Amino acid sequence: MALQTSSTVLNSLSALNKFSSAQEVYSHIQKTKKNIGLSTVYRTLQKLAESEEVDFLRRPDGEGVYKVCAQSHHHHLLCANCGASAEFQSDKFEKLLESISKEYGYTVQGHEAEIVGLCKKCGR
Ligand SMILES: [Zn+2]
Ligand SMILES: [Zn+2]
Structure with a gap:
């Protein structure tokens, strides 16, 4: 289940293809009719960032945003x-x-x- 959740979140983030907040990823997932709560999306994104599967930035407004990026150093x-x-x-x-x-x-x-x-x- 956890694995499925993280692949759903990763797929959504890939589809968005830009730095996106947990809320934006959550809205995108909702459109695909998958039932994952906002707090789960939030936690999953944090874990993916910790394991460096996604990149994390803080926007000037303080919101944390995530993106699936190139694997090489950039x-x-x-x-x-x-x-x-x-x-x-x-x-x-x-x-x-x-x-x-x-x-x-x-x-x-x-x-x-x-x-x-x-x-x-x-x-x-
Ligand atoms: Zn601009
Ligand atoms: Zn560098």
């Missing part, structure tokens, strides 16, 4: 207005983070970096 750009997002990979950026860590005498174990702004459409 970062996000997120539009604060419409919620559009893009993934990017940049060796330059990775090297910069490494040199900053070195400068402070830190050994890198991981990092998270997201850019929040306005997308092309909303920035006009």
Whole structure:
């Protein structure tokens, strides 16, 4: 059952194909006539994020949002207005983070970096 729940949530999130809140995923699941409660959707999303099966971001309004992303290491750009997002990979950026860590005498174990702004459409 738990496995079925998480695959239902994953399928919905894939279909939405953008950073979505638990409420948005829940609404989407309801349309498919599957009976999963909002709190279950919420918990399942948290678990999927913990096991890194989905990516998690916090929107500028504080709402946690989730998305099924590429498995390889990447970062996000997120539009604060419409919620559009893009993934990017940049060796330059990775090297910069490494040199900053070195400068402070830190050994890198991981990092998270997201850019929040306005997308092309909303920035006009
Ligand atoms: Zn936008
Ligand atoms: Zn990185």
